[in-house]
Amino acid sequence: MALICEDLVVEYSSGGYLVRPIDGLDVEVHTGELALLLGASGCGKTTLLSVLAAILRPASGSVALDRLEVTTLDGHGLSEYRLRRVGIVFQAFNLLPSLTASENVQVPLRASGLGRRPARERAEALLDQVGLSDRSYHRPGDLSGGQQQRVAIARALALDPPLVLADEPTAHLDYIQVEGVLRLLREIADSGRIVVVSTHDERLIPLADSVVAMSPKTMDAEAVEEEVTLELGEVLFVQGDPGDLVYVVEDGEVEIVRIRDDRSEELLARIGPGRYFGELAPMFGIRRSATARAAERTRVVGLTVGEFRRRFRSEKLSDLMQKLS
Numbered sequence: 498m499a500l501i502c503e504d505l506v507v508e509y510s511s512g513g514y515l516v517r518p519i520d521g522l523d524v525e526v527h528t529g530e531l532a533l534l535l536g537a538s539g540c541g542k543t544t545l546l547s548v549l550a551a552i553l554r555p556a557s558g559s560v561a562l563d564r565l566e567v568t569t570l571d572g573h574g575l576s577e578y579r580l581r582r583v584g585i586v587f588q589a590f591n592l593l594p595s596l597t598a599s600e601n602v603q604v605p606l607r608a609s610g611l612g613r614r615p616a617r618e619r620a621e622a623l624l625d626q627v628g629l630s631d632r633s634y635h636r637p638g639d640l641s642g643g644q645q646q647r648v649a650i651a652r653a654l655a656l657d658p659p660l661v662l663a664d665e666p667t668a669h670l671d672y673i674q675v676e677g678v679l680r681l682l683r684e685i686a687d688s689g690r691i692v693v694v695s696t697h698d699e700r701l702i703p704l705a706d707s708v709v710a711m712s713p714k715t716m717d718a719e720a721v722e723e724e725v726t727l728e729l730g731e732v733l734f735v736q737g738d739p740g741d742l743v744y745v746v747e748d749g750e751v752e753i754v755r756i757r758d759d760r761s762e763e764l765l766a767r768i769g770p771g772r773y774f775g776e777l778a779p780m781f782g783i784r785r786s787a788t789a790r791a792a793e794r795t796r797v798v799g800l801t802v803g804e805f806r807r808r809f810r811s812e813k814l815s816d817l818m819q820k821l822s
Contacts, residue, residue, distance in 0.1 A: 498528040498563040498659060500549070500691050505558035507544055510758035517737035518544050518784070519555070524709055526693060528659070531686040531704060534695040536711030537782050542695035545711070546662045549693060550583050551575055562660055562691075580609060584653030586663035590645045592637040598624060598648045599633040605655045623651040627681060643674025650681060661685055663694045667701070679704055712782045723799040727751075727791035738785045740778025742799035745808075746770050749795025755787045767792060776805060 507519040518541030526532040534542040547553035548560060551567050560567040562582060570578055592601045602620035611619070624633050627647040637645050646666060653661055663682060667675045683704055686692040694701070702708055723742065727733060733744065736756050744751075751768040765787055768774045778785050779802050800808065 498691065499561075500524070500526045500660060500693070501559075501561045502545075502549075503559050503561075505545075505548065505560065506556045507541070507548060507553065508556045513757055514763075515736070515756045515758050515760070517556075519548075520737055522558075522709075526691050526707065528689055528691055529686060530706040531683060531692040531694065533701055533705040533708045534693065534711050535697070535699065535702070535708050537697055539783060540711040542697075542711050543664055546585075546664055546693065546695055549660070550585055550662055551578050580605065581656050582658055583660045583662060584656070584658040586646070586649050586653045586661065586666050588665040588668050590637070590642075590649045590669075592645055592648060592652075594637050597634045597636055598629060598640065598644075598651075601637070601648055602652045602655055605652060609656055619655065620651070623654055624648070626654075627651045628677070641674065642670050643677055646670065646674070646678050647681065650678075650685070654685070659690055661690055661692045663692065665695055665697070667696070667698065722801075722804060725797050725799060727795045727797065729791055729793055731791045733789040733791070733797065734775065734785050736785055736788045740775060740783070740785050742801065743773055743776040743779060743805040744789070744797045744799050745773045747796040747798055749797075750792040751789050751795055751797065752792045753787050753789055762788075773800075773805070773809065776802075 502522060502524040505519055505522040505524075506517065508515060508517040510516070522545070524532070534545055536542055544553065548555050549567075551570060555568060558568070565578070565582075567578060593604070596604075599617060599620045602623055603616045606616035606619055607613070621630070621633060624630055627650055629644060629647050629651070632640060632644060637648070640648065666678055666682065670678060679701065682692055682694060694705075725733065727749070733751065734740065746768050748770060751774065752764060753766040753768060753774060754762045754764050757763060766774075775785065775789060777783065
């Protein structure tokens, strides 16, 4: 069995502007493997998990699990996929505080039509599997963070799904609790499932069979500068592109425009000689928040973050944050 994403594009409206956190992504994970979605906050990790869980439909591209085309599902097929084919481990656990650990695990079992007694027996077996047989009748408020996450994992496994998705599963845990949860996720994959984990923590890399880098890559620090000549109307970078360089206008003028959700443009600024733009994307490892194009024949120089900081050392961070990337 394999989970295969091909040329995946996800876009949505945010404050009236078009956001494309995922653009042309390819991913392939096989049974028995654990894949990490690695990147900083806001890079699209949770968005991708939502697509894999069939909670969010992509703008284009495909997602297939064992040759089942997930992106075309609707109605009963969509409900069945969400219920039986995928289990989700949420970052904040999402346990019902009024229910015991056993009752929380029973929720999807009862929703699937399983009777009360077999649901309870299945829940007890799963809690034993995750090392919580002695906490079955404790409520979430009486459990540690690591124990709550183990209950959440048991709940995700309730209907024996072939695909398990975990969103920052160690975010709220101390280092002792983290070790136990990581071992458990690795065991889940080894037992014959596909496990996809989103995280910003590079220390999890040794756990994985494959890593999907979600944050834009930065340019090698040794490549100090790059000169580019643009003709009238020529685009330097597009909103949503990865960003590795800060640009300084040498001659001419650059327009900074932002694409609205109706595909129209909003002119944000005109950048003339001696001024810089596009600094936030490479500095913070995020995607471009606007499009830059030449308003006339223009020459720009692209600088790495290190070189940019050396040349503009007198700029305050607060001033940088007020500028447009």
